[in-house]
Amino acid sequence: MESIIEGFRRAFFLIFNLDAELLSIIFLSLKVSGLALIIATVIGLSLGSLIGLKRFPFRGIIISLMNTFMGLPPVVVGLFLYLILSRSGPLGFMSLLYTPSAMVTAQSILAFPIVASLCHSAIISVDPIIKQSSMTLGATPFQVITTIMKEARYGIMSGVIAAFGRVMAEVGAILIVGGNIAGYTRVMTTTIALETDKGNFELALALGIILLTLSLIVNMVLHLIQKKGMISK
């Protein structure tokens, strides 16, 4: 018990003293996850909107695949990406393995189905009368689409925030393709895993506290967005 308390004491010491190593890890984590989230949002939003707004052949198969990909095991994604990016793999010539770019790719693959699926759900749950109403008011086809997207905005935002939660908490895939290289590809989650293995709990705990705080902030933002979306007089 004492060692845990001591671990927490040292962790808070690291946080409040703005430890350089700690800051660089946090910064890299936010950079990798932020970039992955942007890519996942662009792909997910486009795909989700397409299948939410249009009817075309094989749409049902795409929806099923997307829902399946929402639960992709990170280590499996990491493994496949490793095989593709390794020297002997089809994209080996790009020398991306063990770089932050590989980590961004892995996280984007894991996150985009979440954005796409939740975006699709948000769009199809918009009352069809909204589409007709905007048409009767003289909206162009593009304006009709933006109106529907606007109506689905809270659901779409929930998808983006859920995807952010996933990328921030991800460890399996980025450990495989990033290699956990200190100062280069070491992020919060991989550091926690490593430091716990080493029995060095203070840094792991400090990062754990920060991750939890970030998660709390993200959830609060989500709550605020959803609250704003509710009807209020």
Place this chain on the structure above:
Amino acid sequence: MSLRLTVSNISRNYNGKPVLKDCSFAFDSGCIYLLLGPNGSGKSTFLRICALLEDTDSGEVNFVEDNTPLDSPLVRDTTPLNPPLVRDTTPPSPPLLRGGVRGGILKKDIHLKRRISLVLPKIGIFNTTVFKNVAYGLKIRGFKKKEVEEKADRVLESVGLIHKKDFNALTLSSGETQRLGIARAMVIEPEILFLDEPTASLDPHSTTIIEETINKLRKHNRLTIIMVTHNIFQAKRLADRVLFMYDGKILDHGPNRDFFEKPKDERTYRFITGQMVY
């Protein structure tokens, strides 16, 4: 300038079942038309097709420019009004039309669609404020902010919703929602306004407010209103001309008083006297 709507031989099937059967009619501009008929007679489908929200299976919906002065004499009065009860099903004669200069058939593009508007029976309220709902039609037309505010406020004032302009529109009552639907259509100043049962399921007070709003619109120069209802008394109160639809066909039509006092078809007579069983 205003729009004149002509429908020629339109038919529509839903899942093989005919809903509209060879309907033709020419609507004069600046009048209030009430489409009467029992449930399932095809009134709403007819309206949606006229408002270009749905396509026809056959026939044509055409809009032409109408440059005729409103006070020009009515011509082509071929509507036989006597005897009052005729037991035949021949299509009704063409309605009264004003003579004058008319342009060619307009292309059914976004420019034409922006000159008409349809208020659906269920108003698709956007999840935002009452003001932004009304401003929508203006914003998508690229009006400037100041103009949007002025026009939207004026219309909200006229439908009695100005005090709720900053409320979320989804919190409005049924009557207020219906008024908001009309306000949203009014603000864009359409030349033809289609109303699909705007007072269905409303209490008498809300119905009166909606009817007063429609009556205010009547004074609007050149605005044609085509409204669906199955309320005979409402048709008597509001209509310049009444059309009676039954089983997907326009069975009867005429100016308000003639329609109710001298119906040309027996089914019209049975409907307006409450004897129709359907």
